[in-house]
Amino acid sequence: MLDSNTIEIVQSTAPVLQQHSEQIGKKFYELLFAKAPDLYNLFNQTNQKRGLQQEALGYAVYAAGEHISNLDAIMPVITRVTQKHRAIGVRPEQYPLVGETLLEAVKEVLGSAATDGIIGAWGKAYEYIADAFIQIEHDLYKEAKEQTGGWEGFRSFAVTRKVAESDDVTSFYLEPADKQALAGFEAGQYLTIKAQIPGEQYTHIRHYSLSDAPGKSYYRISVKRERSNEGKPAGIVSNDLHDRIQEGDSILFSAPAGDFTLDHTDDHLVLIGGGIGVTPLLSMINTVADQFPDRKVTFVQAASNGNNHPFREHLSELENGRPNVRCFTAYSSPTEQDLGSGSFSHKGYIDAEWLRSILPSGQAVYYFCGPIPFMKTINKALKKLGIPKERIHLEVFSPVAMLDEE
Structure with missing residues (x-):
């Protein structure tokens, strides 16, 4: 366990690291790839170019520092990161290099403000956090390998x-x-x-x-x-x-x-997907159809138009064949053919007002997934409709750890 002085230093300086997170993230990856270019094999280079990986690192460092005395408070973030680490093959021996490089990046960006005391405290904090990640990932590797039909690596x-x-x-x-x-x-x-x-x-x-x-x-x-x-x-x-x-x-x-998984309660299930974010939700509705055919499901899908509406026929068959399934579609840019056929439910983007008109009035559990702008819109809409946070589950197709909490 960390000593009280270390905890105090880390928590008090976490906001400073957050303020400079973009520069720290950029410098970190610059230094890391110079030291270990083979790590290019692990990291998504498109996300690097777009700055998303750097943003995710900055958020993770700040969140870990702020909650260093109670990592359970950010367990959803830790779970998501460790699942991805296991999936891409992060190993325990890589953690020391990452920690060393992160501290170097902090010193380069903050300069004289990064005193020996601050760097020392963050070094201890990193080791503490790394040990927690390594243990969780050890268990995940073991579970993946030892399950029936499981395997290690690729x-x-x-x-x-x-x-x-x-x-x-x-x-x-x-x-x-x-x-x-x-x-x-x-x-x-x-x-x-x-x-x-x-x-x-x-x-x-x-x-x-x-x-x-x-x-x-x-x-x-x-x-x-x-x-x-x-x-x-x-x-x-x-x-x-x-x-x-x-x-x-x-x-x-x-x-x-992955940790974005379907619960197995009897609550009405609401699935809201934008673009390719519909894919995990499709797995969920198919699972309910196969295993829990009496569970009520409302499926809401956003697409630009009928040409970019994947699984339309499959979802229509589910809805027509199962009275407990309702499907709705919002087209942001319907084609003339779409407008003539009336094959969609709503013209425009999904908003709170339209959701209010189609969502169940009773208790339900909500899952949503899609691009970041879509996710932010749905998150705000569900809050506006008074949906409790504990009944909302989301998946972000991005290394960014959380949505804005305005």
């Missing part, structure tokens, strides 16, 4: 089917190349791909939500082609999957991971 999977779901979304059906047992998973979890792309110096790691219910003879992921847009680079991995990977090809994945 395992080869054959693409048995490749199905276009919309203009930009394609599903990949995956079966173990070794023909051995397939590990189970919880609806809402993800697979982590190690993509080995021709012409790329390093491997690329990405997380893709499982988009079907567990208990099948296959895994399924559904991937959106990320096109270049307004200075944002095209997705290296998503485009490689869409263009190069064909049925019969093999891909490497680590065992299923």
Whole structure:
């Protein structure tokens, strides 16, 4: 346990580190990759270019410092990070280098303000936090390996089917190349791909939500082609999957991971998805349909238009075949064909007023997922509608640890 003086120094200086988090994050990764360029194989370089990884680091350092005397207060953040660490293969021996580099970055950014006392206190705090992470990750590695059909590291999977779901979304059906047992998973979890792309110096790691219910003879992921847009680079991995990977090809994945998982209560289930954020929610509604057919579900999906509305037919079949399932769709930019067919529920973006008109009046549990702007909008809307925080669950497709709490 840390001594009281260390705790006091860390908590009092955490806001200073937060204030300079962007510079510290940038300097940290600059130093880290110079020392260990092989770590390029672990980190999402697109997120590096967009500054998201740096932002996530800054938030994590601040949150850990603020709650250093009670890490249980940020356990949701710790759980999410350790799940991803296990999925990408972070090892205990890498923690000392990260800690050393983080302190160097703090000293370079803060200069003389980073006194020996402050650096010493944060060094002790880092070791304390690292030990907690290492123990949790040890248990996660053991669980992933020892479960029925489980494995360690990355395992080869054959693409048995490749199905276009919309203009930009394609599903990949995956079966173990070794023909051995397939590990189970919880609806809402993800697979982590190690993509080995021709012409790329390093491997690329990405997380893709499982988009079907567990208990099948296959895994399924559904991937959106990320096109270049307004200075944002095209997705290296998503485009490689869409263009190069064909049925019969093999891909490497680590065992299923993630903490955004479906509860198994009887409460009315409300699922709200934006864009490709619909994928873990699809796994959830399919699981309910397979295992809990009497549970009520309201499924709300946001898309730009009918051309970019994946799984429309599947969800329509679920709704028509099950009286306890209701599906609603909001199109932000419906086509003329959409307007003529009336195949959507709401024109425009999802807002609190429209949600109020379609959500159940009784007790329900809420899950939502999508791009960051969408997530912030839904988070605010549910708060406006008076939904208790403990009944709200979310997944952010980004290394940013939390949504703004305005």
